[in-house]
Amino acid sequence: MAVALIFSLAVGISQCGRREGSGVEKNTDTNTSAYPVTDAGEGAKYRALNYSTTKAVWLSQFDMMPIYTDGGAQRDIADYTARVTRVVENIKSLGMNTVIIQLRPNGDSIYPSELYPTSKYLTGAYGREGDYDAFDIFLGIAHRAGLSVHAWVNPLRCMSESEMSAVSLRYDIRRWYAEENGRYIVTVSDVCYLNPAYAEVRSLICDGVGEILEKYAVDGIHIDDYFYPTTEENFDTEAYSEYVGSGGILSLADFRREQINTLVRDIYATVKNENHTVLFGVSPGGNTDRNYNELYADVAKWCANEGYIDYLCPQVYFGFEHESRPFDKVCEEFADMIKTDSIDLIIGMTLGKAYGGYSGEVDVWAGTGAREWIENRDILRRSLEYIQTMENCQGAAFFSYQYFFDTQSGLSTQHTSEECSELIPVLKKM
Numbered sequence: 261m262a263v264a265l266i267f268s269l270a271v272g273i274s275q276c277g278r279r280e281g282s283g284v285e286k287n288t289d290t291n292t293s294a295y296p297v298t299d300a301g302e303g304a305k306y307r308a309l310n311y312s313t314t315k316a317v318w319l320s321q322f323d324m325m326p327i328y329t330d331g332g333a334q335r336d337i338a339d340y341t342a343r344v345t346r347v348v349e350n351i352k353s354l355g356m357n358t359v360i361i362q363l364r365p366n367g368d369s370i371y372p373s374e375l376y377p378t379s380k381y382l383t384g385a386y387g388r389e390g391d392y393d394a395f396d397i398f399l400g401i402a403h404r405a406g407l408s409v410h411a412w413v414n415p416l417r418c419m420s421e422s423e424m425s426a427v428s429l430r431y432d433i434r435r436w437y438a439e440e441n442g443r444y445i446v447t448v449s450d451v452c453y454l455n456p457a458y459a460e461v462r463s464l465i466c467d468g469v470g471e472i473l474e475k476y477a478v479d480g481i482h483i484d485d486y487f488y489p490t491t492e493e494n495f496d497t498e499a500y501s502e503y504v505g506s507g508g509i510l511s512l513a514d515f516r517r518e519q520i521n522t523l524v525r526d527i528y529a530t531v532k533n534e535n536h537t538v539l540f541g542v543s544p545g546g547n548t549d550r551n552y553n554e555l556y557a558d559v560a561k562w563c564a565n566e567g568y569i570d571y572l573c574p575q576v577y578f579g580f581e582h583e584s585r586p587f588d589k590v591c592e593e594f595a596d597m598i599k600t601d602s603i604d605l606i607i608g609m610t611l612g613k614a615y616g617g618y619s620g621e622v623d624v625w626a627g628t629g630a631r632e633w634i635e636n637r638d639i640l641r642r643s644l645e646y647i648q649t650m651e652n653c654q655g656a657a658f659f660s661y662q663y664f665f666d667t668q669s670g671l672s673t674q675h676t677s678e679e680c681s682e683l684i685p686v687l688k689k690m
Contacts, residue, residue: 305535306477306535307537308408308477308478308479308480308535308537308538308539309403309406309408309409309479310358310408310480310539311357311358311408311655313357313654313690314357314358314408314571314604314606314654314657315354315355315356315357315358315655315656315690316356316357316358316359316360316408316410316573316655316656316657316658317351317354317356317359317360317658317659317660317661317664318360318362318412318658318659318660318661319347319359319361319362319412319660319661320362320365320412320659320660320661321362321365321370321379321381322381322660322662323660323661323662323667324361324362324370324667325381326667327340327343327344327667328340328381328382328383329381329382329383329384332384332385333383333384334382334383334384334388334390334392334394337391337392340392340394340397341397341401343670344397344398344401345401346670347661347665347670348398348401348402348405348407349405350661350665350670351405351661352405352407354664354687354688355684355687355688355689355690356407356658357406357407358407358408358409358410358657359402359407359408359409360410360412360480360482360657361395361398361409361410361411362412362414363395363411363412363413363472364376364379364412364413364414364415364468365379365381365414365417366379366380366414366418366419366423367414367417367418367419367433367452367454368380368381368386368419369468370382370394370395371393371394371395371396371472371475371476372389372390372393374471375431375464375467375471376468377427377428377431377433377434378390380419380423382394385426386419386423386426386427387426387427387428395476396476399476399477399478403477408479408480409478409479410478410480410481410482410539410541411472411476411478411481411482412482412483413465413469413472413481413482413483414483414484414486415454415456415465415483415523416453416454416456416465416486416487416488416489417451417453417454417486417489418433418445418451418452418454419451419452420450420451420452421437421447421450421451421452422450424437424452432464433445433452433454433464437452442498443455443498443499444458444460444461446495446496448489448490448492448495449489451489455495455496456519456520456522456523457496457499457500457503457515457516457519458499462522462523465523465526465527466526466527466529469481469527469531470530470534473530473531473534473535473538474534478538479538479539480538480539480540480541480570481527481531481538481539481540481541482540482541482542482543482573483524483527483541483542483543484542484543484544484575485543485544485545485551485557485575487520487551487555487556488516488520488554488555488556491554493512496516500512500515513553513556516556517552517556517557517558519556520555520556520557520558521558521561521562521568524542524562524568524569525567525568527540528540528567528568528569528570529567539570539571540569540570540571541569541570541572541573541606542559542562542571542572542573543572543573543575543608543657544557544559544572544574545574545575546575546576546577546578546585546608547585548560548593548594559572559574559594559597560597563594563597563598563599563600563603564597564598564599564600566600566602569603570602570603570604571603571604571605571606571654572603572604572605572606573605573606573607574590574594574607574608575608575610575659576591576607576609576643577609577610577612577613577659578590578626579613579623579626579629579632579633579636579639580629580632580639580642580643581626581628581629581632582623582625582626583626583627583629584627586629587643587646588646591607591646591647591650594607595651595652595653598652604654604655605650605652605653605654606653606654606655606656607643607647607653607655607656607657608657608658608659609640609643609644609657609658609659610659610660611640611658611659611663611664611676611679611680612659612660612663613633613639614633614637614640614663614675614676614679615675615676616633617632617633617634617635617636618674618675618676618678619675620634621633621634622634637678637679637682638679638682639679640658640679640683641679641682641683641686644656644683644686644687644690645686648690655690656690663675663676664676664680
């Protein structure tokens with residue numbers, strides 16, 4: 261009886277995840293959406309749910325894999341639904357109002373896709389199809405709880421070469437690996453990456469974003485910091501040679517930055533053409549020099565001009581005593597990049613450092629602040645208080661769920677319990 265009831269609930273809730281007839285409206289409490297619909301196109305059948313103050317948690321593929329699978333296979337739908345319900349309840353208990361869930365970790369898909377193969381994180385291995393739409397169920401439960409749901413996409417990184425062999429040739433990435441290897445698909449340290457220098461590649465990425473928006477009533481599209489995987493010239497020698505041969509004058513570094521600029525701009529246009537109420541945000545790494553010179557991500561350009569992003573969510577995964585990148589200085593560095601009122605700043609933080617500090621793990625890149633996370637249990641609370649003093653900061657996001665709760669039991673994680681006891685009361689009042 262209980263199993264049948266949960267299955268019935270799953271089917272009913274899953275329909276709430278669909279755009280048509282979802283019934284999800286703009287939040288009407290004091291944290292109401294800061295993004296009113298002013299010029300929504302015909303595709304705007306769903307009014308996205310977003311908050312003027314964002315309190316988000318990242319749900320990575322590693323957080324969710326134990327929820328999706330059991331013994332190397334997809335869980336029974338009733339078991340999965342019960343576990344997702346617990347995840348959502350836990351997130352709400354923290355005072356969060358937004359979840360950023362990974363849907364495309366490695367050139368694959370957590371949802372049933374015509375464009376990308378089903379992810380191993382969902383079914384246990386590549387080459388398998390899901391028995392049910394796990395994301396549809398998650399989305400319905402999260403929306404019923406009042407959570408804004410942002411679909412997290414990794415645009416360039418794909419699976420390993422050995423895993424690629426298990427992918428069907430019906431997918432572009434597999435055919436490109438077979439026919440355009442080294443051109444559209446490039447391997448770096450046994451991991452395959454899409455090359456953004458080609459319009460066909462950027463179109464696949466944008467079509468994948470469009471597919472999510474067509475299938476589901478998500479409230480945002482979110483990409484993180486995986487841009488170019490290497491500074492080696494051989495990653496895109498052919499594309500750059502063709503560019504120079506046609507009269508191009510940009511250096512290789514500027515050429516690569518322009519490819520990423522174009523990709524980000526194209527994703528933004530894809531989102532807005534489908535539904536103007538849905539947000540598009542980027543979460544770059546916290547090292548601005550590395551972003552620009554190694555990943556070829558011109559974050560400052562995106563922040564100074566309209567048409568790239570709706571929000572910036574930098575990963576400021578540092579303590580206040582970090583020798584070269586202290587938390588407060590890095591926050592202000594990113595805040596100074598934003599030159600238009602159309603872009604919000606949401607500061608990304610991590611509980612991972614607190615988790616490691618509990619076990620005596622030294623922050624090896626922090627220089628004189630290497631022991632900060634070992635010797636303190638209130639860093640995130642102070643970080644949250646600090647961003648509330650900033651003139652133009654609209655919230656925070658935390659990496660990741662598994663540092664708040666054990667993914668199997670759903671119980672609070674012991675390693676971060678002291679840090680959370682300081683953080684959560686401030687988060688709830690925010």
